[in-house]
Amino acid sequence: MPNQPLATPGLVTTSGQQYQAFAHHKLHAWKKCTLCKDGQSLTSCSLSHNLRSTKNISALPLSIHQTQLRRNTSSTPATSDDVHPQEATAAEEKSTQGSKTSTKSIIPKNFNKLVAGAKELKRIERELKNIHAKRRSPPWTVQGPYIIRGKLMCFHDPGAVRIEKKRVFVRDKPIPNIWLRDNCQCSSCVHEATRQRLLDTFSIPQDIEITEVTIKDGKVHxxxxxxxxxxxxxxxxxxxxxxxxxKADIRQGLINLSLWDASIAASPPNVSNNPSESIQPILKNIRQYGFCYVDNTPFDTPDPTEQLLRRIAFIRETHYGGFYDFTADLASKDTAYTNIALEAHTDTTYFSDPAGLQAFHLLSHTDGSGGASLLVDGFKVAADLKQQDPEAYHVLATVNIHAHASGNEGISIQPYRGFPVLEHDPTTGELLRVRWNTADRAGIGLPIDTVGKWYDAARKFDALLKKKENEYWEQLTPGRVLIFDNWRVLHGRSAFTGKRRICGAYLNRDDWISRFKMEEFGREKVLASLASG
Structure with a gap:
């Protein structure tokens, strides 16, 4: 694995120019700036410090320019953005009331430029604020502490909760009384075992008041x-x-993601199969890298593989069945059941909710050769596209594509709507899922006379997927199970001869993320966030 993050700065186009900004962590807005003596928040320091922190040298001149503008404008008269220089001059003349000192001698010679510069600075600030608010790009860190834990350390401050006039405040935000009553966690309001509500929310008086309130022993009474x-x-x-x-990151159990390329072949994530040990090391690798090998899995029968997958979550039933054990016999009408080469793709793009995890275990390969497995980090390729062509990225993130599965008699699965190739979390703006399967693609959600722009963007994405430095090839062997995140990692294979026997299954996204969170954080901490939304 490379030791340096595969990072790319965010891009925003303004007035024909491209400004590069470091998409700093959302958490920074709540921390104090370590570079300022006056202790202002990082949000207010983002222009003078955040851009300076990026390693991309092209961002540095912009940061210096902005800092200089602030210095120049700090001594100028306080003026609204909408005040015209002539109006300011008239006001100055009126205030002198006959003074022999001319207006021109009072107002700096570069006054117009300073006002224009201040307006430009505020416009850039708004642009950068939009970047920080909606990062439409994946996280890119190779190593480091878990994002969730780092965030919670900042916010779980007991001193942030206070009482004032029988009202409860958190960080100066008043908490509605009905919310406090509705989210009571006592045994008469919430079932102790199932954590389901027992309280009838709408039996609570709309104007309910607090008669007594105190804070003691880490609880608000x-x-x-x-x-x-x-x-x-x-x-x-x-x-x-x-x-x-x-909150969205916590619900997803999000941790730092390690984006990778073909160089991961030197040290791919792997764990030895041991049914008596925790499944968490496997899930942690999948959450971070998007895939994990499980070595030393018995292969005389498919049963140990199925048992391994059921330790993670339930097997997902589809029109292919549940746990599969197949050869290239076209038993199911899909190219996966042939011996031809398959380009990098994600599976089940024709479902509204594509499979979360997918697993392959090569049980045997006789009388032939070939069939090497291909893996591509879809999030890494998306980051490359975002850096190289933001407009193409935007097209793939906004244009809906329809898909279908119609090979088997009596079946034509078509989701209720199309979905973009690059799907983003609507709350965080971060890349959440890649849907890419040209074999299963149907219509494109654009007027027929404008579909060309989607083809142009898709061609660029496809070219990046096929770059040798992005393709990780591995010859699967009996005893090594491959489990990967179907929302992130694309897979394929080379053509092969002979007879191959492969087993595996699909697992739902919600199920495996649930298991990961329970194993990583513990049931108590996971359930503690239920009332938070």
């Missing part, structure tokens, strides 16, 4: 006007006030 008494953990209130994008 509340007595309501309806007579009910609640104990609300301070940590739960902190979680409820988290920004929406951080």
């Amino acid at each position: 509340i007595e309501f006007s309806d007579g009910h008494k609640s104990e609300c953990p301070v940590s739960m209130l902190n979680g409820a006030a988290l920004p929406a994008d951080i």
Whole structure:
């Protein structure tokens, strides 16, 4: 693995120019700037410091230019963006009331340029703010602490919860009384075993009041006007006030993602199969790299492979069945059941909810050769496209593509709508899923006279997928199970001869993410975030 992150700065086009900005972590807005003496937040320092922090040298001149503008404008008269220089001059003349000192001597010679520069600076600030608010690009870190834990360390501050006039505040935000009553965690309001609500929310008086409230032992003790008494953990209130994008990351169990290319062949993620040990090392590798090999898996029968997958989650049933064990006999009408080469693709793009994980185990290969497996990091390729051609990236992120599965008699699976090739989380703006399967593609969601722009963008994405430095090839062998994230990693194979026997299965996304979160954070911490939204 390369030791340096495969990072690319975000790009935004303004007035024909391209400004490069470092898409800093959303968490920074809540931290104090370590470069300023006055302790202002990183949000207000983003122009003078954040751009300077990026290693991309082309961003540095912009940062210096902005810093210089601030210095120049700091001594100028306070003027609204909409005040015309002539109006400012008139106001200055009126204030002198006959003074012999001319207006021109009072107003700096470069006044017009300074006003224009200030307007330009504010416009750039708005552009950069939009980048930070909606990062339409994947995270790119090779190693480091888990994002979730780093974020929670910042926000779980007991001092952020306070009481004022029988109202509860979290970071100066008042918490509605009905929310506090509705989210009571006592045994009469929430079932202790299932964590399901027992309270009828709409039996709560709309104007419910707090009669008594105190903070003690890490809990907020509340007595309501309806007579009910609640104990609300301070940590739960902190979680409820988290920004929406951080809540989304917590729900996904998001950790730092390691983007990779063909060089990962030197040290791919792998874990030895041991049914008596935790499944978590396998899931952690899949969450970080998008795939993991499970070595030393018995291969005399497919049963140990099925048992391995069921330790992660339930097997997903599709029109192909559940756990599959097949050869190239076209038993199911799909090119996967042939011996021809397959280009990099994701599976089940024709489902509204594509399979989350996919697994392959080559049980045997006799009387032939070939059939090497291909893996491509779709998130890494998307990052490359974003850097090289933001417009092409935008097209693939916004134009819906329809797909279908119609090979078997009596079956034609078509989702209720089309989906873009690059799907983003609507809350965080981050890349969430790649859908790419030219064999299963149907219509393109554009007027027929404008579909050309999608083909142009797709051609560029396809070219990046096929670059040798992005293709990781591996010859599977009996005993080595390949499990990969079908929302991120594309797979394919070379043509082969002879008879191959392969087993495997699909697993749902929600199921395997649930198992990962439970193993990584523990049931108590996972359930503690339920009321946070």
